[in-house]
Amino acid sequence: MMQMQGNQIALRDWQVADLEIYRFWTAPDHLWQQLDAPYYAKPTAEESEASIASVKSAITAGKWPHPRRRMVIADRNSDSCIGQVSWYWISEETYWPAVGIVIYDPTYWGQGKGFEALGLWSDYLFGSQPEFARLDLRTWSGNSGMMRLAGKLGYQLEARFRKARIVIGEYYDGLGYGILREEWTARYPNCFAAHLAEIIQR
Numbered sequence: 001m002m003q004m005q006g007n008q009i010a011l012r013d014w015q016v017a018d019l020e021i022y023r024f025w026t027a028p029d030h031l032w033q034q035l036d037a038p039y040y041a042k043p044t045a046e047e048s049e050a051s052i053a054s055v056k057s058a059i060t061a062g063k064w065p066h067p068r069r070r071m072v073i074a075d076r077n078s079d080s081c082i083g084q085v086s087w088y089w090i091s092e093e094t095y096w097p098a099v100g101i102v103i104y105d106p107t108y109w110g111q112g113k114g115f116e117a118l119g120l121w122s123d124y125l126f127g128s129q130p131e132f133a134r135l136d137l138r139t140w141s142g143n144s145g146m147m148r149l150a151g152k153l154g155y156q157l158e159a160r161f162r163k164a165r166i167v168i169g170e171y172y173d174g175l176g177y178g179i180l181r182e183e184w185t186a187r188y189p190n191c192f193a194a195h196l197a198e199i200i201q202r
Contacts, residue, residue: 002068004124006116007196011071011085011124013064014055018072018081023052025104035143036102039165067128073103073117082108085121090136097125098136101149114149116196122153123192126181134180140165141173150177154187 003012025032026048033042043051058064070086083103090096101118103109122135137155139146142165150157159176166172188195 002064002071004120004193006076006120006193007200008076008111009082009113009116010074010076010079011117011120012074013068014059014072016056016059019052019056021081022055023048030104031106032102032104035145037140038167039140067125071121073101073113075108082113083117085117087121087125087135095129095131095133096136097129097132098138099125100137109145114145115152118149119153119188119192119195122179122184123188126184127191132181134178135184137177139175139177140167141175142167147175153179154183155179156183
């Protein structure tokens, strides 16, 4: 099992015990869904079950892609699933990826867990994929927490698409953040995990 340790969380591969937690939090009417790209249609119950079945098959087979496409964010103390990180292509032809993160339970928000998780994930992607010259993060102007997280990690606001997203009948801006490999290594020269260790020592 692949695992990356932070101070409060760990990123790790999926386990069978995660699936019921995942099923609960991906059911409708949770607060995180109001912030995580609410302008897109949510998966149906059938699509969610198919996704769970796919993850279960990967767990059983012990076969994971390289680099990982998504990983569990686990609480460091309990090892329970509290969210996930992921990435997807904006342009596979030019090795242009975007990262994603969600922490399901609002009681875990605002504690630095997202900072650790997305920082470890960004470090992993740059380290495992030398062809990645940059990482993107896409969000919208109604998600202030994601905007703060992007800035805290060093992602720069590179694009603002005015009135590009509609949420509950209101227009919001679409936002594009990015960080270059050289900017990341200058900010975290000894890797992001070392940066977290320095925070503990202060």
